[in-house]
Amino acid sequence: MPEPPPTPDTELMRRIRGGGSEGEEALRELITRWQQPVMNFIHRSLPDPAEAEDLTQGVFIQLWKASARYQPTARFSTFLFTLARNLTLNEIRRRARHPADSLDTPHPEFEDHPLRQIPGPQTEEPTEQATRSELEALIEAALRDLPEKQRTAILLCREGELSYEEIARVLDTSVQATKSLIHRGREVLKARLKPYLRSGTWTPS
Amino acid sequence: MHPDPQIPDWMERLHSGKASQEELSRLGRNPAVDPVQLEEECRLNRLLDTLPPAPVASNLASRVLEAIHLEDQQAQRAARRNGWTSWMAWRPAWASLAIACIALVGLRLQSTQRSALAHNVLIVSEATALPGVDALADFEAIQWLESRPEPGDLELMAALTTP
Numbered sequence: 004m005p006e007p008p009p010t011p012d013t014e015l016m017r018r019i020r021g022g023g024s025e026g027e028e029a030l031r032e033l034i035t036r037w038q039q040p041v042m043n044f045i046h047r048s049l050p051d052p053a054e055a056e057d058l059t060q061g062v063f064i065q066l067w068k069a070s071a072r073y074q075p076t077a078r079f080s081t082f083l084f085t086l087a088r089n090l091t092l093n094e095i096r097r098r099a100r101h102p103a104d105s106l107d108t109p110h111p112e113f114e115d116h117p118l119r120q121i122p123g124p125q126t127e128e129p130t131e132q133a134t135r136s137e138l139e140a141l142i143e144a145a146l147r148d149l150p151e152k153q154r155t156a157i158l159l160c161r162e163g164e165l166s167y168e169e170i171a172r173v174l175d176t177s178v179q180a181t182k183s184l185i186h187r188g189r190e191v192l193k194a195r196l197k198p199y200l201r202s203g204t205w206t207p208s
Numbered sequence: 209m210h211p212d213p214q215i216p217d218w219m220e221r222l223h224s225g226k227a228s229q230e231e232l233s234r235l236g237r238n239p240a241v242d243p244v245q246l247e248e249e250c251r252l253n254r255l256l257d258t259l260p261p262a263p264v265a266s267n268l269a270s271r272v273l274e275a276i277h278l279e280d281q282q283a284q285r286a287a288r289r290n291g292w293t294s295w296m297a298w299r300p301a302w303a304s305l306a307i308a309c310i311a312l313v314g315l316r317l318q319s320t321q322r323s324a325l326a327h328n329v330l331i332v333s334e335a336t337a338l339p340g341v342d343a344l345a346d347f348e349a350i351q352w353l354e355s356r357p358e359p360g361d362l363e364l365m366a367a368l369t370t371p
Contacts, residue, residue: 060275160220
């Protein structure tokens, strides 16, 4: 497959592969560029924000480790979201096997890690905030209840801004199957969120 | 009227939530697109757009780098430990090898000594039989034998003394 022209991401990956302080600086830059889409993708699949963040951290650690075998034959985002999807799937499977475990509990070896710093909530009227929170919870639940492939396809399309072809590559399926996954997923979402879609307004229950 | 060949692209952009207003209105004007469905798709997009970005720690990059450093250190420690434990694991093997070598050398030495002994026994057995012990009791005969020069010696003396 011909190598696509270098992009800022592939250039950063090349520097990461070199290792050392320059590699670390490049990784820092890459994290800054991609942390939000990766976090959004994982958070829409896992309900616990702390677990989602731990997994996001894990994605970038894997990225560092996998930098040596990274080949810029495809867009960087395809590579990154493949890692993110694999880690998320592993975590979902692990949770299915051990439902009581939580990544929120600090591992003894990582106890001295710096605590996560989350920006404070934005100021909003309490009722408005409650309505918004309820709506968000409803949408997030609808997304999480989708079959994994449909959810991943929809999230990669929206959060990762990947094309159908790139999504097909992440999901290891055909473009036609990807279109079908997105279509069916959106139909399920529309059915779940029908009251809002019909009226155009949201009335909290 | 043939469907617009750009419809699949616009649908892809619609699903990604990135379709422009112009693309949406062109989709809406196309008879192949159901306007009710299009409206529902747009409403679903607006709904999905209300989801706020997931909260990300501002120090995520630092935490990632710290975790990488920690893993490196652990890997180095594990490698050192593995080196020591592998040496420890090989210790019985080394000891067995040393014992085998010592045993081999011992056997070789024993074999050499036995060969030498057998050789000596052979030499001794081939030697002329000594006279009986009774002969040794006759001191006069022994003295006579010792004082009696060998005939060869006398001839040699005679030759040496002849000018």
